[in-house]
Amino acid sequence: MTITNARILTFDSDNRVLDSGSVEIRPDGSIGDVNSARARGKNVIDAKGKLLMPALINCHTHLYSTLARGISLPGRAPKNFPEILNKLWWRLDRALNEEDVYYSALVGLIDAAKCGVGTLVDHHSSPNACAGSLDRIEQAFRDVGLRGILCYETSDRNGPMQALEGIRENIRFIDRAQRAPRGDGLVAATFGLHASFTLTDETLRRAVEVNQSLRAGFHIHVAEDGCDAGAVKRLRDLGVLDEQCLAAHCVHVTAADIGTLARRRVNVVHNPQSNCNNAVGAARLLELVRRGVLVGLGSDGYSPRMFEEFKTAFHLQKLLAGDPRVAYGEAYAAAFLNNRTIVKKLWGMEIGRIEKGAQADLILVDYYPPTPLDSGNLFGHILFGIANAPVDSLIVNGCCVLRDKQCVTVDERRVAEKAAGRARALWERF
Numbered sequence: 001m002t003i004t005n006a007r008i009l010t011f012d013s014d015n016r017v018l019d020s021g022s023v024e025i026r027p028d029g030s031i032g033d034v035n036s037a038r039a040r041g042k043n044v045i046d047a048k049g050k051l052l053m054p055a056l057i058n059c060h061t062h063l064y065s066t067l068a069r070g071i072s073l074p075g076r077a078p079k080n081f082p083e084i085l086n087k088l089w090w091r092l093d094r095a096l097n098e099e100d101v102y103y104s105a106l107v108g109l110i111d112a113a114k115c116g117v118g119t120l121v122d123h124h125s126s127p128n129a130c131a132g133s134l135d136r137i138e139q140a141f142r143d144v145g146l147r148g149i150l151c152y153e154t155s156d157r158n159g160p161m162q163a164l165e166g167i168r169e170n171i172r173f174i175d176r177a178q179r180a181p182r183g184d185g186l187v188a189a190t191f192g193l194h195a196s197f198t199l200t201d202e203t204l205r206r207a208v209e210v211n212q213s214l215r216a217g218f219h220i221h222v223a224e225d226g227c228d229a230g231a232v233k234r235l236r237d238l239g240v241l242d243e244q245c246l247a248a249h250c251v252h253v254t255a256a257d258i259g260t261l262a263r264r265r266v267n268v269v270h271n272p273q274s275n276c277n278n279a280v281g282a283a284r285l286l287e288l289v290r291r292g293v294l295v296g297l298g299s300d301g302y303s304p305r306m307f308e309e310f311k312t313a314f315h316l317q318k319l320l321a322g323d324p325r326v327a328y329g330e331a332y333a334a335a336f337l338n339n340r341t342i343v344k345k346l347w348g349m350e351i352g353r354i355e356k357g358a359q360a361d362l363i364l365v366d367y368y369p370p371t372p373l374d375s376g377n378l379f380g381h382i383l384f385g386i387a388n389a390p391v392d393s394l395i396v397n398g399c400c401v402l403r404d405k406q407c408v409t410v411d412e413r414r415v416a417e418k419a420a421g422r423a424r425a426l427w428e429r430f
């Protein structure tokens with residue numbers, strides 16, 4: 001298949017902008033020739049001048065949170081982060097059953113596809129439907145046709161038996177993902193841990209020990225709120241932090257902690273909209289980057305639209321610094337360069353660029369630049385134009401997931417109806 005007559009943003013090492021060009025997609029799902037010629041013949045899709053760029057990546061999300069949309073909490077509103085966890089998320093995840101897990105993931109993935117997100121790094125929790133839950137999420141990824149890096153959030157908050165169950169689910173799924181036929185390429189695994197403040201030394205030591213042979217990265221919340229301050233030092237001492245580790249948030253970190261994250265080459269994921277919503281504070285993106293920490297961008301389940309996260313990251317850092325000149329490079333790198341680096345470190349998958357040999361994860365956007373567009377002024381076009389434009393098509397692994405703004409792999413309306421029924425019952429059990 002070849003996509004032609006597209007305005008191409010390559011995000012390759014030369015960061016080229018081709019005003020009109022073609023991208024070949026090979027049968028194995030990788031990108032072939034990329035050039036400025038017009039292709040003709042069979043298996044050619046005319047993009048009609050739409051913008052073609054790499055599909056987006058969400059480096060930290062919770063698909064299990066999808067069915068909470070519109071839920072009302074009994075009693076007074078939670079006044080801080082621990083109360084938000086206790087009154088909302090830790091009640092919701094305990095109420096989930098196996099089918100809820102599947103439909104919650106399905107809805108979240110359809111939303112992601114419609115926002116041009118082709119790869120999601122998910123952090124799952126369903127304490128009363130733990131064993132096998134990651135298989136249900138994997139099924140949802142395969143049904144929609146997106147890529148995912150999955151894990152189960154091990155925690156002692158429901159007692160030591162459920163912590164053990166969480167560890168077992170991670171081991172089982174990592175083992176399975178590592179045995180998947182080569183070239184399968186849709187689903188991979190990390191080892192999920194909730195957060196330092198809900199994990200005992202014993203559980204953390206056990207997780208580190210069993211992961212020695214699995215060699216999967218840990219995916220964990222780190223210092224999201226003041227209640228988890230000190231997490232970096234503790235996790236370092238227990239052997240959790242290394243270059244495969246994905247540390248979500250890192251809001252409440254000291255200068256010494258940032259040094260540790262940089263030296264251990266930990267992958268930090270900034271989730272600006274969630275941090276705003278929970279009023280936990282803002283990660284010091286500029287300082288993290290200046291000190292050499294690789295920082296990517298996630299949604300923490302707050303929004304499927306990574307363009308929104310990019311914009312919020314940018315705005316928040318300017319506000320924090322009180323300086324309108326900052327955060328251009330950092331916010332851009334987090335969303336469009338570092339997320340793909342993180343996926344490559346964790347998975348070895350080459351996505352996030354339009355270049356021969358990379359995987360064909362692409363989006364077509366209804367964006368026709370009304371002002372000159374070149375690689376030098378890409379930032380302004382993304383921020384003020386592309387980020388607000390409708391995503392028309394999504395291709396993942398060379399296969400079409402979204403076309404004419406409609407999901408072609410699953411029946412979106414039917415899924416929504418089934419999910420709404422499940423959500424009603426879930427809310428009653430909540």
Ligand SMILES: [Zn+2]
Nearest residue numbers: 062221248300
């Ligand atoms: Zn999270």
